[in-house]
Amino acid sequence: MAKGMYLEHYLDSIEGLPCELQRNFALMGDLDNRTEEKKAEINELAAEYVAKVRNLASEERVQHLKKIENAYQKCKEYSDDKVQLAMQIYEMVDKHIRQLDADLARFENDLQEKLDSGIQDSSDEKHSQKDKNIKEKKGSHGRDKKGSDQDSPKQKKQKNGTSPNVSEALLTMHPSDVLDMPVDPNEPTYCLCTQVSYGEMIGCDNTDCPIEWFHFACVGLTIKPKGKWYCPRCIQEMRKK
Structure with a gap:
């Protein structure tokens, strides 16, 4: 999946970052120690x-003050070196942050394109099957099995032309927020995991399936299978019969 590809690429890019940061911090610590030694030397002088x-004598005073000046100059050099190391650390981290931002932007575009093409290409077949199921379940007065006059949240999604493959919230959400987005208590749940719709989902071809929609990962799928597909629960019930 695209998410895994981007994640793997980014993890590879930051593999050496901890060692580089550790090296620079160690150098900064060494400079701190040298500075402290020079400060103690200045105090003694x-x-x-x-x-x-x-x-x-006048000449000895000048020489003595020159030693103090040289010690101060060393402290300044150590401080300048620390600043340079700090700037390198900042640039290293900032480079990876900018790369992450760019990868997230590309991932967002890929996700949107996949959603647009996936909805258009695969929704017709699934909607026709689900519309048929809905008509069979409804009575002459337009009521479903449970006698409800209102469509279920899933049926509303189908009437609006949106496949339950993805939650509607994902269409407007930045991909970096997908994993951490809060669950709407009013959002219907599906699948064996009883979670809201997200990512790629598949519908069970058993018209009496109580769950109907399943996440690919929860049923061990990576691609859409050819032909009819039945969920694990329906397969188990069919075998009993």
């Missing part, structure tokens, strides 16, 4: 200068 300044 400063204390020594204050204690001996009255007894030092």
Whole structure:
């Protein structure tokens, strides 16, 4: 599936990222240690200068102050190196974030194209079968088996021309939100897992099937089988007969 392809590609791209980040953080830690050592050296030089300044000649004072200046300069170099490492870390992470955004955008386009083509190509056959089932189930006054005057949520989807292959919410939702989207308590549930419709689904050809629609993964399918298809429960009931 496209989702698996994009996920595998992205995981491959970030495989070396943890090692690179660990290396840079280790270098930053080493620079911190060197800076602390230089700071301690500066404190010692400063204390020594204050204690001996009255007894030092002008040239010795200059040399002593030069040592302190050099130590400060080293601290500054260490700080600049840390900034450069931090910028590298930011750019590495930002590069992968931008790649993720681009992959999500491509995945969204692929998903929308698949939804559009899938609904148009496969809905006619499924709708004709389901419409036939609905007519058989309804009485002369347009009531279904349960005597309801109103269509079920699934029948409403079929009348609107939308296959139960996907939830209507997925048509307007960003793909990054699909896995985390909240479940509407009013959304009808299907399949053996009693979950809402999502992804690719298949309808049982048993007109009396109490469930009717099933997720591909829940019934071990990856592609639509040819010919008639019966769900595991209906197959078990048929074998008993």
